Amino acid sequence: MKYLLTSICCCFVLVATAQKVELPTAKFINNDNSAYSTPSFDDSKWVELKTNTNWDSQGFGTYDGYGWYRFHVVMPHFFNTGNPVRLYLGRADDACEVYFNGTLIGKSGAFPTDKGGYVTTWDKPLEFHLESTNPLIKWDADNVISVRVYDGNGLGGLFGPMPYINVMDLIDGIKISPDPIGANKRKVVFSNTFATTINGKCIIESIDEEDQSVISTSTTEVSLAKGQVKQFDIPAVKNNSHGSYAFTFIENTTKKSVAEKQYLPYILTPKTGDAPQINGPKVYGVRPNSPFIFKIPATGKKPLQYSVDNLPEGFTVNQLNGVITGKLSRSGDYKINLIVKNKTGIAKKEFTIKCGDVLALTPPMGWNSWNCWGLSVSDEKLKASAKAMMDKGLIDHGWAYMNIDDGWEAATRNTNGEIVANKKFPDMKKLGDWLHGNGLKFGIYSSPGTTTCGDYLGSYQHEMQDAATYASWGIDYLKYDWCSYGDIHDKNDNSLESYKKPYEVMQTALQKQNRDIVYSLCQYGMKDVWQWGESVNGNCWRTTGDITDTWQSLSSIGFSQTKQYPYAKPGRWNDPDMMIVGQVGWGDHLHNTRLTPDEQYTHVSLWSLLSAPLLIGCDLSKLDNFTLNLLTNDEVIAVNQDVLGRQAKQILIRSNPSEGDYQVWVKELEGGSQAIGIFNTSDKSEVVRFHWNELYLLPKQKVRDLWRQKDLGNFDGMFSTRVPAHGVTLIKITAN
Numbered sequence: 233m234k235y236l237l238t239s240i241c242c243c244f245v246l247v248a249t250a251q252k253v254e255l256p257t258a259k260f261i262n263n264d265n266s267a268y269s270t271p272s273f274d275d276s277k278w279v280e281l282k283t284n285t286n287w288d289s290q291g292f293g294t295y296d297g298y299g300w301y302r303f304h305v306v307m308p309h310f311f312n313t314g315n316p317v318r319l320y321l322g323r324a325d326d327a328c329e330v331y332f333n334g335t336l337i338g339k340s341g342a343f344p345t346d347k348g349g350y351v352t353t354w355d356k357p358l359e360f361h362l363e364s365t366n367p368l369i370k371w372d373a374d375n376v377i378s379v380r381v382y383d384g385n386g387l388g389g390l391f392g393p394m395p396y397i398n399v400m401d402l403i404d405g406i407k408i409s410p411d412p413i414g415a416n417k418r419k420v421v422f423s424n425t426f427a428t429t430i431n432g433k434c435i436i437e438s439i440d441e442e443d444q445s446v447i448s449t450s451t452t453e454v455s456l457a458k459g460q461v462k463q464f465d466i467p468a469v470k471n472n473s474h475g476s477y478a479f480t481f482i483e484n485t486t487k488k489s490v491a492e493k494q495y496l497p498y499i500l501t502p503k504t505g506d507a508p509q510i511n512g513p514k515v516y517g518v519r520p521n522s523p524f525i526f527k528i529p530a531t532g533k534k535p536l537q538y539s540v541d542n543l544p545e546g547f548t549v550n551q552l553n554g555v556i557t558g559k560l561s562r563s564g565d566y567k568i569n570l571i572v573k574n575k576t577g578i579a580k581k582e583f584t585i586k587c588g589d590v591l592a593l594t595p596p597m598g599w600n601s602w603n604c605w606g607l608s609v610s611d612e613k614l615k616a617s618a619k620a621m622m623d624k625g626l627i628d629h630g631w632a633y634m635n636i637d638d639g640w641e642a643a644t645r646n647t648n649g650e651i652v653a654n655k656k657f658p659d660m661k662k663l664g665d666w667l668h669g670n671g672l673k674f675g676i677y678s679s680p681g682t683t684t685c686g687d688y689l690g691s692y693q694h695e696m697q698d699a700a701t702y703a704s705w706g707i708d709y710l711k712y713d714w715c716s717y718g719d720i721h722d723k724n725d726n727s728l729e730s731y732k733k734p735y736e737v738m739q740t741a742l743q744k745q746n747r748d749i750v751y752s753l754c755q756y757g758m759k760d761v762w763q764w765g766e767s768v769n770g771n772c773w774r775t776t777g778d779i780t781d782t783w784q785s786l787s788s789i790g791f792s793q794t795k796q797y798p799y800a801k802p803g804r805w806n807d808p809d810m811m812i813v814g815q816v817g818w819g820d821h822l823h824n825t826r827l828t829p830d831e832q833y834t835h836v837s838l839w840s841l842l843s844a845p846l847l848i849g850c851d852l853s854k855l856d857n858f859t860l861n862l863l864t865n866d867e868v869i870a871v872n873q874d875v876l877g878r879q880a881k882q883i884l885i886r887s888n889p890s891e892g893d894y895q896v897w898v899k900e901l902e903g904g905s906q907a908i909g910i911f912n913t914s915d916k917s918e919v920v921r922f923h924w925n926e927l928y929l930l931p932k933q934k935v936r937d938l939w940r941q942k943d944l945g946n947f948d949g950m951f952s953t954r955v956p957a958h959g960v961t962l963i964k965i966t967a968n
């Protein structure tokens with residue numbers, strides 16, 4: 233049934249079916265006034281905007297700050313069913329408050345004036361519920377929904393799927409809350425959040441994720457009155473199972489269902505042994521006369537004793553923590569032997585210091601503050617993660633950089649025009665010294681524009697001064713983010729030169745410093761940056777927009793890195809963005825990554841194959857065992873750090889019902905071996921089969937499973953492997 237509604241004081245017409253009133257447009261103003269929430273406020277002179285796309289594309293291009301949307305909606309009487317009414321408003325870039333007929337009914341994110349400061353929730357769906365008995369609702373009359381949006385930077389306003397209002401289904405009243413994984417004697421609670429009684433089935437299944445077979449299932453018929461809950465025990469499974477739980481409720485009258493899934497974090501990486509083992513890269517680049525600082529990454533039963541054979545003159549190695557320091561005045565290759573001993577034995581590894589003009593000869597490995605702390609990063613938070621990097625042993629696997637992203641800059645420069653840190657970072661030099669003393673590296677962030685993406689001070693027209701300041705603090709890495717340079721860049725100038733220019737200016741400034749600063753370009757891949765990043769002496773360059781912790785984001789970014797592979801080589805890396813494992817959140821409120829364990833194995837495998845910079849984006853002080861294991865598999869890391877510096881090529885891609893959905897990526901390694909990632913992009917566990925010749929490889933291959941660090945044997949002609957949904961089999965093969 234169609235029902236035509238005409239709003240009372242607004243010129244647009246809303247069409248409702250029995251189920252839905254769509255809200256394609258709203259009145260809009262780009263300023264802030266609390267009176268805009270009042271239903272009787274006259275908004276007839278406001279402009280009308282589409283609600284499924286940001287305000288930037290509708291005439292408010294550079295506007296950041298507050299804006300208000302007002303919807304006038306006639307709420308049809310047939311929505312008054314006893315079930316609540318849903319207000320779905322798409323998404324708001326970045327934070328918003330929602331008023332219904334003048335009363336605040338919901339909020340997402342936080343405004344700069346809120347306690348704790350601004351928090352963006354730009355990717356969070358906005359859904360609010362009103363009980364049908366709520367006296368705020370005026371049936372068959374005009375209701376005003378006012379939305380106050382705050383845009384922190386970049387695109388702003390309502391966007392995403394079209395907003396609508398509808399009556400909620402009975403099934404929407406069911407909430408399923410399982411205890412977190414890891415808790416003792418776990419329970420799951422099914423509750424009815426509606427005023428009406430809901431009848432249905434509660435189903436609890438435990439599933440083997442290897443082949444998605446159901447291990448156990450229990451079904452209970454329930455009748456849940458208003459506010460009532462039913463609690464069930466969750467059956468325990470064996471330790472470290474590769475499994476999941478599905479909790480489902482099927483409502484009896486509509487047969488509609490709702491489900492919650494929980495995936496068990498299963499560990500693949502074997503424990504490191506007692507014997508000393510030297511990890512990390514085989515080469516390290518340094519410029520003549522720049523300080524060299526490198527910690528020997530090594531595992532084995534502590535205490536370890538570090539030494540080096542053939543150290544260049546003037547170099548020293550700290551025997552207790554393995555930090556090598558020194559300075560070379562002449563270019564050339566310096567071959568040394570790293571030695572690590574403990575009570576159980578000795579490990580040696582050849583290592584080359586390449587003194588020349590190329591840095592980052594293997595992809596940088598470390599941590600960046602953005603994906604966890606966003607703009608709320610502080611000295612304290614960085615130090616907590618740095619301490620965890622050491623205490624949890626990540627540093628022993630080659631993780632080194634500690635990079636502060638946006639949010640460290642003070643609002644104004646000092647009287648000499650120098651950039652200064654805000655009060656969250658009391659002493660940058662001291663912080664740098666502390667990191668270096670522990671064998672870690674120090675990274676920072678800025679923009680060639682007047683402001684950064686987070687609206688902090690940028691480097692425009694202060695590039696030389698800023699590079700000198702960074703050098704004086706001991707900075708080893710600079711991420712340089714286009715952001716507001718978009719306002720300086722002439723929009724009519726589409727020349728490559730104009731896109732390169734700001735990166736050349738900063739590069740010239742960095743070159744003049746008496747220390748090495750790895751240069752990371754961040755401009756989201758504009759003008760195919762991978763083709764010219766090297767010409768501005770960039771060491772890595774972002775190839776895409778920002779990543780977030782969903783399969784959609786991970787897979788669309790990761791699997792699209794195909795045309796960039798010829799441009800990766802020692803010192804020059806394509807960067808598909810930072811990692812989204814562990815506790816992330818882009819602000820003060822962290823959550824566990826929404827990626828399943830298999831998606832995380834895919835993430836680390838793919839980034840290693842792509843020779844991507846590996847920058848962990850989570851709060852390391854809250855590192856769980858699963859994430860720690862994910863990040864400390866030396867055979868997987870070795871794929872990333874391979875000296876050849878090749879990027880994997882996507883060789884096979886299948887997407888059809890008979891062969892399944894999978895991709896095979898192959899990376900050439902030093903010594904003639906190959907690392908191969910077999911990725912299952914479908915939602916079902918699959919057996920993938922192929923002939924080596926489909927990958928242009930010799931017919932007889934010796935295969936090693938890198939995650940399990942286990943030889944699988946010799947495979948003649950054909951290889952087959954079961955790959956979990958969204959998961960990976962990562963192997964290293966050698967022709968025999």
Ligand code: GAL
Nearest residue numbers: 602637638684685686713778
């Ligand atoms: C974005 C960038 C992010 C982060 C952020 C800081 O442009 O892609 O990685 O640096 O700015 O405001």
